[in-house]
Amino acid sequence: MKKLTLNFLTIGLVAVAMLGTTRAQDVVLPPITKDTEQFGQKPVLISLEGISGEAAEVLKFDLFVQGFNFVAPDAAQYQISGSSAGDVSGRVMDRLAKKVMLSRSYNGASVRRQAHAFADDIVAAIQNKKGIGQTKIAFKSQAPSGNGEIYVADFDGHGAQAVTTDSAIVAKPSWVPGKLAVYYTSYARGNPDIFFHSLSSGQRRVIAGYSGLNTSAAVSPDGSKVAMILSKSGSPNVWVCNADGSNLKRLTTGLEDSSPTWSNDGQWICFATKIAERRRLAKVSVNGGKIQTLNTAGVSNPTEPDWSPDGKWIAFTRQAGDFDICVMSADGTVPPVVLVAGQNPSWAPNSRTLVFNHEIGHRQVLSVLDVFTKQYKDCLRANGSNSQPAWAK
Amino acid sequence: MKMNQLVLPLVLALAATLATTGCKHGPTKITQLYGQKPPPIQGEKQPETVTSMQPITTEPLPIATEKVQPPGTYPTAEIDLTKYDQDRAALAAHTVHFKFDSSTVQNNEQANIASVAQALASDMNAKLLIEGHCDERGTEEYNRSLGERRALALREALQKAGVDSLRVKTISYGKDKPADPAHDDAAWTKNRRGEFILLHPKAGV
Numbered sequence: 001m002k003k004l005t006l007n008f009l010t011i012g013l014v015a016v017a018m019l020g021t022t023r024a025q026d027v028v029l030p031p032i033t034k035d036t037e038q039f040g041q042k043p044v045l046i047s048l049e050g051i052s053g054e055a056a057e058v059l060k061f062d063l064f065v066q067g068f069n070f071v072a073p074d075a076a077q078y079q080i081s082g083s084s085a086g087d088v089s090g091r092v093m094d095r096l097a098k099k100v101m102l103s104r105s106y107n108g109a110s111v112r113r114q115a116h117a118f119a120d121d122i123v124a125a126i127q128n129k130k131g132i133g134q135t136k137i138a139f140k141s142q143a144p145s146g147n148g149e150i151y152v153a154d155f156d157g158h159g160a161q162a163v164t165t166d167s168a169i170v171a172k173p174s175w176v177p178g179k180l181a182v183y184y185t186s187y188a189r190g191n192p193d194i195f196f197h198s199l200s201s202g203q204r205r206v207i208a209g210y211s212g213l214n215t216s217a218a219v220s221p222d223g224s225k226v227a228m229i230l231s232k233s234g235s236p237n238v239w240v241c242n243a244d245g246s247n248l249k250r251l252t253t254g255l256e257d258s259s260p261t262w263s264n265d266g267q268w269i270c271f272a273t274k275i276a277e278r279r280r281l282a283k284v285s286v287n288g289g290k291i292q293t294l295n296t297a298g299v300s301n302p303t304e305p306d307w308s309p310d311g312k313w314i315a316f317t318r319q320a321g322d323f324d325i326c327v328m329s330a331d332g333t334v335p336p337v338v339l340v341a342g343q344n345p346s347w348a349p350n351s352r353t354l355v356f357n358h359e360i361g362h363r364q365v366l367s368v369l370d371v372f373t374k375q376y377k378d379c380l381r382a383n384g385s386n387s388q389p390a391w392a393k
Numbered sequence: 394m395k396m397n398q399l400v401l402p403l404v405l406a407l408a409a410t411l412a413t414t415g416c417k418h419g420p421t422k423i424t425q426l427y428g429q430k431p432p433p434i435q436g437e438k439q440p441e442t443v444t445s446m447q448p449i450t451t452e453p454l455p456i457a458t459e460k461v462q463p464p465g466t467y468p469t470a471e472i473d474l475t476k477y478d479q480d481r482a483a484l485a486a487h488t489v490h491f492k493f494d495s496s497t498v499q500n501n502e503q504a505n506i507a508s509v510a511q512a513l514a515s516d517m518n519a520k521l522l523i524e525g526h527c528d529e530r531g532t533e534e535y536n537r538s539l540g541e542r543r544a545l546a547l548r549e550a551l552q553k554a555g556v557d558s559l560r561v562k563t564i565s566y567g568k569d570k571p572a573d574p575a576h577d578d579a580a581w582t583k584n585r586r587g588e589f590i591l592l593h594p595k596a597g598v
Contacts, residue, residue, distance in 0.1 A: 388534075
């Protein structure tokens with residue numbers, strides 16, 4: 001746990017170091033680009049010269065899963081050049097405008113961290129968005145016995161560290177927004193219970209250990225509430241409580257609910273349910289009341305909804321034989337689009353990239369997907385079968 | 394069954410009466426209400442309140458104290474598993490299987506339900522753990538809820554067979570504990586199941 005804290009500290013140090021070495025006079029802000037994100041869009045073509053090895057790998061991974069693709073310099077809209085001998089330094093040239101958009105050098109921490117920071121600066125310069133290069137995920141790693149541990153790692157799977165050491169069945173980690181803390185399900189006490197676990201202190205405690213099922217914790221965007229699935233009243237339903245487990249309230253009364261997820265304004269909870277023997281997605285007000293089904297016409301057996309941080313999108317898993325990742329608009333104006341084979345989608349803070357898991361040789365592998373270009377890359381694999389990723393926001 | 398339901402309150406009333414009167418006139422101490430032949434009742438020595446009692450059955454007494462409610466509305470039981478030894482063998486032959494993506498207890502499983510109910514009726518100190526499991530063709534958290542729903546459906550079926558639902562704890566393993574790790578129809582059929590584990594109170598707890 002100490003190590004993790006140190007890693008987060010070093011990110012801070014890199015950031016401070018960058019401030020010191022940035023040559024502000026070289027930075028030319030790009031024109032504000034309109035939000036043209038849409039399904040099936042072409043990747044932004046970029047080239048990379050002078051940077052090699054681990055730094056190049058990081059840049060290629062980070063940018064590929066945010067809608068960029070790498071081509072030869074004479075085919076690129078933006079040319080990235082620089083050096084990775086020792087520390088990373090680089091610049092971005094807009095070939096059409098014939099302008100340097102970014103020029104920066106980095107030091108401190110590791111080449112890997114410096115390259116992630118450079119990737120974030122490139123995304124900010126070209127897309128005018130906050131990049132995801134320095135973000136974290138939590139996930140479940142499972143051995144063939146069924147037992148496993150909760151892990152946290154960089155979003156690309158590097159630097160994975162076990163959070164738990166119980167050798168118990170675990171499930172569905174969920175980050176507290178902006179905090180080094182997660183909720184997850186563990187059978188360590190013989191029952192599926194929901195734990196709160198501070199990653200900075202290593203302390204944890206059960207916030208839902210009722211008789212029956214306690215699982216699928218989802219933290220509200222402001223961190224004050226937790227939605228979850230409990231069966232204490234006789235069927236698996238959506239309940240909500242305060243972050244510490246107090247003020248418990250039942251929101252649904254169906255026979256079989258799962259996977260709650262919050263709207264960005266904290267007013268709605270979307271979840272998977274079964275109505276007349278059919279799997280449906282529905283939403284309910286955090287204050288309770290009637291559930292409203294979502295229109296997922298055209299895709300069968302939707303489960304595992306995940307609401308994007310900007311509130312626009314709901315990603316989910318459909319099952320038609322195998323599993324596929326789908327995305328639709330939360331307001332119903334864009335019907336579900338089937339993207340790639342996989343399960344358990346979780347949005348990145350950029351509301352454009354998803355982490356999910358898919359099967360390779362009967363093992364689950366984490367992968368990161370840019371929903372608008374359908375480009376995806378597999379994460380570095382931790383031990384065992386890796387699934388149920390949750391992106392820290 | 395109806396008669397048993399009528400008799401039980403009378404038996405309880407008898408026990409309560411005997412307890413409050415200190416058993417001074419009772420034939421013997423009544424310590425075992427269930428699963429044993431009750432002590433003979435000799436009219437003369439009984440308190441007056443029980444002289445008009447119906448004959449007490451010698452059969453085990455399955456109890457059904459809760460009125461029938463819709464599925465999914467029976468609160469789960471508070472049973473501390475650390476206080477029980479788990480006997481997985483006793484009821485292993487009565488594992489119930491489910492259709493794909495269904496938590497409906499099939500009619501052809503009624504014999505298994507009856508056997509489990511019988512086992513619980515013949516040992517009133519025992520409690521029951523039902524494990525709900527799924528095949529791998531369902532997402533993880535969906536299956537965790539489906540497994541719980543299957544276990545709860547079995548609990549409701551047992552209740553109809555006279556088992557007090559507060560003696561029955563449920564746990565869902567989703568698809569985390571397949572009976573057969575293979576990835577074919579035969580394995581999936583085996584894996585969609587509810588297993589019954591008999592719980593015996595640990596000595597000295």
